[in-house]
Amino acid sequence: MSDEIKVKVSHMTKKFGDLLVLNDISFDVKTGEFLCVVGPTGCGKTTFLNCLTKLKAYELTGGEILINGEPVDLQKHNIAYIFQEYSSFPWATVEENIAYGLKVKKRPPEEIKERVEEMLQLVGLTEYRSYYPGQLSASMLQRVSIARAFAVQPELLLMDEPYGQMDNSLRYKLEDELIQLWQRTGTTVIFITHNIEEAVYLSQRILVLTNKPTSIKKEIDNNLPRPRDVTDPAFNQLRDEVTDLIKWW
Amino acid sequence: MKKKLDVEKMTYAVLAIACFFIFWWFITTFTPAKETTPGPVEVIQLLFTSFFEPIGSHVITGHLLVSLRRVLVGFSVATVLGIVLGVAMGASKWAEAIFKPIFELLRPIPPIAWISLVILFFGIGEVSKYILCGIGAFTNVTLNAYTGAQNVDPELVGCARMLGTSERDIFFRVVLPSCTPQIFAGMQVALSTSWMAVLAAEMVGAQEGCGWMIQRGSDTLNITLVMVGMIVIGCVGMLLAAVMRVIERRLCAWNIMES
Numbered sequence: 453m454s455d456e457i458k459v460k461v462s463h464m465t466k467k468f469g470d471l472l473v474l475n476d477i478s479f480d481v482k483t484g485e486f487l488c489v490v491g492p493t494g495c496g497k498t499t500f501l502n503c504l505t506k507l508k509a510y511e512l513t514g515g516e517i518l519i520n521g522e523p524v525d526l527q528k529h530n531i532a533y534i535f536q537e538y539s540s541f542p543w544a545t546v547e548e549n550i551a552y553g554l555k556v557k558k559r560p561p562e563e564i565k566e567r568v569e570e571m572l573q574l575v576g577l578t579e580y581r582s583y584y585p586g587q588l589s590a591s592m593l594q595r596v597s598i599a600r601a602f603a604v605q606p607e608l609l610l611m612d613e614p615y616g617q618m619d620n621s622l623r624y625k626l627e628d629e630l631i632q633l634w635q636r637t638g639t640t641v642i643f644i645t646h647n648i649e650e651a652v653y654l655s656q657r658i659l660v661l662t663n664k665p666t667s668i669k670k671e672i673d674n675n676l677p678r679p680r681d682v683t684d685p686a687f688n689q690l691r692d693e694v695t696d697l698i699k700w701w
Numbered sequence: 702m703k704k705k706l707d708v709e710k711m712t713y714a715v716l717a718i719a720c721f722f723i724f725w726w727f728i729t730t731f732t733p734a735k736e737t738t739p740g741p742v743e744v745i746q747l748l749f750t751s752f753f754e755p756i757g758s759h760v761i762t763g764h765l766l767v768s769l770r771r772v773l774v775g776f777s778v779a780t781v782l783g784i785v786l787g788v789a790m791g792a793s794k795w796a797e798a799i800f801k802p803i804f805e806l807l808r809p810i811p812p813i814a815w816i817s818l819v820i821l822f823f824g825i826g827e828v829s830k831y832i833l834c835g836i837g838a839f840t841n842v843t844l845n846a847y848t849g850a851q852n853v854d855p856e857l858v859g860c861a862r863m864l865g866t867s868e869r870d871i872f873f874r875v876v877l878p879s880c881t882p883q884i885f886a887g888m889q890v891a892l893s894t895s896w897m898a899v900l901a902a903e904m905v906g907a908q909e910g911c912g913w914m915i916q917r918g919s920d921t922l923n924i925t926l927v928m929v930g931m932i933v934i935g936c937v938g939m940l941l942a943a944v945m946r947v948i949e950r951r952l953c954a955w956n957i958m959e960s
Binding site: 505526527530531532533538539541542543544545552553556557584586600604610640645 | 730857860862865866867870874875879881953956
């Protein structure tokens with residue numbers, strides 16, 4: 453992780469009519485950092501990502517979001533987004549899905565072939581390269597999305613509760629794979645989750661959000677050594693600390 | 702396993718057709734219907750002889766090819782126009798606002814109702830027959846393409862956009878492939894409707910074609926000829942539907958494997 457600022461969020465405010473959803477949120481994400489954003493369900497985590505990417509034509513009510521010091525431009529900035537739902541293109545095979553972003557970015561065919569091959573190996577889907585998404589299991593589908601995202605070597609990877617629908621054993625496996633990919637590529641990651649254990653396991657820093665209107669309750673640096681152990685007392689201590697911050701009961 | 706299933710299916714199909722012919726033979730041999738309705742043997746005999754002896758100006762294959770040409774020309778033009786209009790209405794609010802009310806107004810009108818108007822404007826030549834076949838196909842293809850384009854998963858569009866796809870490319874790379882299965886479903890129905898339309902079109906001011914053949918049989922009280930025409934249309938319709946399914950399997954393999 454370098455000291456260079458990749459994403460700068462300043463006084464981000466978003467209202468839907470009179471409903472204030474995001475209330476004056478400011479924070480920075482450094483290049484190569486793995487940031488987890490946690491908060492109670494419905495606190496506006498996804499709205500934050502949608503504001504960042506303008507995916508649903510969300511315009512900020514106030515404040516600004518800069519990537520490399522410039523306003524977000526999806527054509528210019530190399531951003532990848534992994535959704536909570538499996539978002540593989542059903543009409544494309546596994547390898548076509550992984551190659552999609554590279555083709556859109558008009559990379560040379562040799563590079564596309566090489567990258568696809570590498571990603572297939574990394575996510576363990578080489579044998580399934582010619583399968584269609586409808587023929588794959590949930591974990592394989594999410595692997596396809598991850599491989600497609602990493603294939604374009606994004607400068608920023610956004611992940612919106614990508615493992616939310618998976619059981620624990622599968623989630624642990626995919627989390628480990630993600631950490632390996634992140635360490636290998638050095639991509640800046642903003643990972644949104646409501647699962648505190650997941651946030652502690654993955655992150656270098658955790659941003660804890662409040663209930664609506666959402667603001668930042670606390671930023672916590674996570675310096676636990678890797679590989680992390682969920683039974684480690686230090687791990688549990690940090691998990692309890694974050695839990696105390698977001699619990700409303 | 703699959704081969705065994707295919708053989709089983711084929712056996713059932715052959716048995717079902719055999720039962721149909723036995724039933725037909727029984728009705729036309731042992732019931733009062735024998736006075737008015739030809740049996741399967743007579744119909745099949747005429748069917749075979751009509752391959753060599755002309756009915757009107759052509760042998761049966763000639764009539765069939767004429768009808769087929771009319772259907773395919775009308776169907777192809779209507780399919781292209783239907784896909785363009787349907788996808789445009791589904792993907793653009795402006796196109797929907799402009800074209801949907803007109804489309805909804807014209808949609809319930811069956812192709813047969815257009816015959817007089819089409820003949821008035823285009824005469825009794827080939828063009829009017831192509832147009833009538835096209836009208837039959839156009840509605841189904843447009844409607845299915847419209848529904849397909851409306852139901853494109855917004856998450857897939859978002860995903861493509863995030864990966865840097867331009868708005869124009871989203872149309873070709875996401876919207877169009879997404880609605881292909883639905884477009885094909887519409888095309889299957891459209892093909893049948895085109896056949897219905899061609900028969901209606903050939904019954905008015907035509908000198909050739911399957912519709913003309915049936916009309917001639919009807920005018921001369923030759924029910925055997927009517928039934929030959931019906932069987933030929935049934936067989937060709939079945940064949941065309943099978944061809945469509947093969948094309949669909951090629952283009953929408955992902956959808957078939959999923960289901």
